[in-house]
Amino acid sequence: MLEAFKKTEVYKSIFRHSYQDTQRNRALQIVDNVFLHLHPVRVPRHATNIGYTWGMGGITFLLFLVLTITGIILMFYYRPTAQYAYEDMKYLMNDVPFGPLIRNMHRWAAHAMVLTVMLHMFRVFLTGSYKPPRQFNWVVGVLLLVLTLLLSFSGYLLPWDQLAIWAVTVGTNMARATPLLGHEGPFGPELGMQPDNDVRFVLLGGTEVGPPTLLRFYVGHCIFLPIIAAIFMAVHFWRVRKDGGISGPETPKKA
Amino acid sequence: MQQFLEILTKPDNIPIVFLLFSVIFFSWFAWTKAKKNDAQGFPVEATMDDKVQVWPYLVRVEFLATIAVMAVLVIWSITLDAPLEEPANRSLTPNPSKAPWYFLGLQELLVYFDPWIAGVVLPTLIIVGLMAIPYIDINPKGNGYYTYKERKFAVLVFSFGFLILWCLLIFIGTFLRGPGWNFFMPGEKWDPHYVAVLTNIDLSEMWPLNIATRLPDGSLNPASFIFGAVCVLGFYSLGPLYWLKYRNSDFMKKLGLIRYGTVSFLFLTMVGLLVKILLRLIPTFLGLNPVKYVWVTPWFNV
Numbered sequence: 001m002l003e004a005f006k007k008t009e010v011y012k013s014i015f016r017h018s019y020q021d022t023q024r025n026r027a028l029q030i031v032d033n034v035f036l037h038l039h040p041v042r043v044p045r046h047a048t049n050i051g052y053t054w055g056m057g058g059i060t061f062l063l064f065l066v067l068t069i070t071g072i073i074l075m076f077y078y079r080p081t082a083q084y085a086y087e088d089m090k091y092l093m094n095d096v097p098f099g100p101l102i103r104n105m106h107r108w109a110a111h112a113m114v115l116t117v118m119l120h121m122f123r124v125f126l127t128g129s130y131k132p133p134r135q136f137n138w139v140v141g142v143l144l145l146v147l148t149l150l151l152s153f154s155g156y157l158l159p160w161d162q163l164a165i166w167a168v169t170v171g172t173n174m175a176r177a178t179p180l181l182g183h184e185g186p187f188g189p190e191l192g193m194q195p196d197n198d199v200r201f202v203l204l205g206g207t208e209v210g211p212p213t214l215l216r217f218y219v220g221h222c223i224f225l226p227i228i229a230a231i232f233m234a235v236h237f238w239r240v241r242k243d244g245g246i247s248g249p250e251t252p253k254k255a
Numbered sequence: 256m257q258q259f260l261e262i263l264t265k266p267d268n269i270p271i272v273f274l275l276f277s278v279i280f281f282s283w284f285a286w287t288k289a290k291k292n293d294a295q296g297f298p299v300e301a302t303m304d305d306k307v308q309v310w311p312y313l314v315r316v317e318f319l320a321t322i323a324v325m326a327v328l329v330i331w332s333i334t335l336d337a338p339l340e341e342p343a344n345r346s347l348t349p350n351p352s353k354a355p356w357y358f359l360g361l362q363e364l365l366v367y368f369d370p371w372i373a374g375v376v377l378p379t380l381i382i383v384g385l386m387a388i389p390y391i392d393i394n395p396k397g398n399g400y401y402t403y404k405e406r407k408f409a410v411l412v413f414s415f416g417f418l419i420l421w422c423l424l425i426f427i428g429t430f431l432r433g434p435g436w437n438f439f440m441p442g443e444k445w446d447p448h449y450v451a452v453l454t455n456i457d458l459s460e461m462w463p464l465n466i467a468t469r470l471p472d473g474s475l476n477p478a479s480f481i482f483g484a485v486c487v488l489g490f491y492s493l494g495p496l497y498w499l500k501y502r503n504s505d506f507m508k509k510l511g512l513i514r515y516g517t518v519s520f521l522f523l524t525m526v527g528l529l530v531k532i533l534l535r536l537i538p539t540f541l542g543l544n545p546v547k548y549v550w551v552t553p554w555f556n557v
């Protein structure tokens with residue numbers, strides 16, 4: 001049956017080549033697959049060594065994918081208004097089948113991603129991989145780090161419980177003190193900044209963390225920030241390839 | 256101790272326990288690799304530069320890593336529920352109120368600096384400083400392998416910033432700061448009525464200067480203002496002074512003035528951070544009044 005299926009046009013149109021273990025097929029396996037062709041066909045041996053990269057960049061990306069999928073599922077059960085948000089969380093945790101599992105996975109993957117992105121940066125620094133020609137990809141990386149933190153922070157508010165609003169209150173209170181642009185920052189009052197017109201007001205959509213803040217953070221968390229992060233990740237991966245693949249020591253033999 | 260364990264095992268604090276172990280492990284791991292490379296005179300990676308097929312060799316590693324990560328994540332999610340506390344209530348402020356764990360290093364800095372520095376200027380400098388690294392580090396060595404010998408300054412400064420100023424402060428902020436953001440040793444009870452014994456003073460008010468920051472009528476004392484200005488501006492002028500002394504060395508010529516200015520400013524800021532923290536901590540341990548501000552001005556305080 002399977003053999004017969006493998007001979008049909010449908011099968012061939014999907015897989016295009018046989019699975020015999022030949023050098024050519026191994027190469028085709030990569031270039032004929034839209035997901036795997038992110039990779040080169042061949043890499044230096046040390047690039048497959050976990051001891052070198054710690055795998056942290058890849059794990060960060062995996063966690064981002066997990067977060068996207070679990071996040072979309074959570075969106076089916078969640079309404080970003082002060083009236084419903086907390087109720088929806090309760091419902092999710094108590095009555096939705098596998099609700100707690102999905103929510104837990106989303107939350108723990110988010111924490112883990114912050115951790116792995118920091119470790120990834122640490123590794124890239126210690127192997128000097130930001131040095132030419134990879135300077136710009138490091139800059140893209142820093143933006144990804146900031147986006148990861150912002151994603152995590154904006155998500156923190158959404159359960160709309162005590163933990164959420166006070167953590168976000170503490171975090172956004174800093175914005176009051178922005179020099180020039182905050183109403184408690186150096187030279188802020190001199191420039192006419194008040195609680196209801198400074199940067200914090202713009203961020204929160206009010207003078208304190210309230211329903212408009214919830215909506216703002218929700219839109220940022222579910223739409224704006226993930227899209228920006230995905231775009232920068234695309235650039236990041238593309239640059240890894242264009243900069244000559246994974247960094248490694250100069251050797252005379254290297255092509 | 257009971258309470259410390261409770262804080263340690265709060266679901267949202269579990270990542271920090273991971274952070275603790277992974278940071279220590281990876282620092283040790285990178286360190287041994289660097290030592291090995293330095294000792295044998297060539298990087299291990301250089302012996303692994305033959306090309307291998309991505310399918311199956313790399314895809315296999317990725318596949319196994321994916322399974323491992325997913326297994327950990329699923330087990331973690333089955334055993335530990337994400338927290339959901341009481342509904343949001345603006346009139347009930349928890350004490351202490353803490354930001355998410357990855358910002359607690361910055362929140363911890365609020366002890367030592369006014370919000371405009373700890374909450375705005377320093378984060379901005381961290382981001383800009385990180386982005387500047389590839390452009391200010393002109394040392395061509397150590398590209399693509401672990402080493403310490405060939406880039407001591409870079410590795411030391413970055414590790415200090417990441418391990419001490421970022422990670423250690425996160426631990427302190429999470430585990431050792433209780434109500435009123437007071438410091439409690441592990442095992443000490445978080446007493447909400449704890450009052451610090453020592454009052455903060457400004458640097459100029461310290462022995463042997465004893466120049467009061469404010470005059471009896473409450474206005475700023477010019478002597479204190481000038482002293483503070485000299486301290487802060489004098490500290491930052493160490494950068495230009497060092498440059499004047501060594502500007503003709505080959506290294507400085509290659510580095511150039513703009514790069515040098517950036518490096519020295521960022522480096523001095525990092526050192527200044529440490530100095531300010533120590534100005535608070537050392538007197539406290541000696542039972543003296545800790546320093547609050549170095550420089551008080553009508554517009555901002557440093």
Ligand code: HEM
Nearest residue numbers: 053057058060061121124129137138141142144145246247
């Ligand atoms: C969402 C966050 C990020 C993702 C998903 C990501 C992903 C990756 C991946 C998959 C690689 C391939 C090598 C590896 O796995 O180590 C990589 C390499 C790299 N990343 Fe990231 N990264 C992120 C953030 C960062 C950050 C914060 C930095 C630095 C500040 C950074 C700088 C770099 C550089 C310079 C390389 C090239 C390393 C080399 O060639 O050895 N990335 N990244």
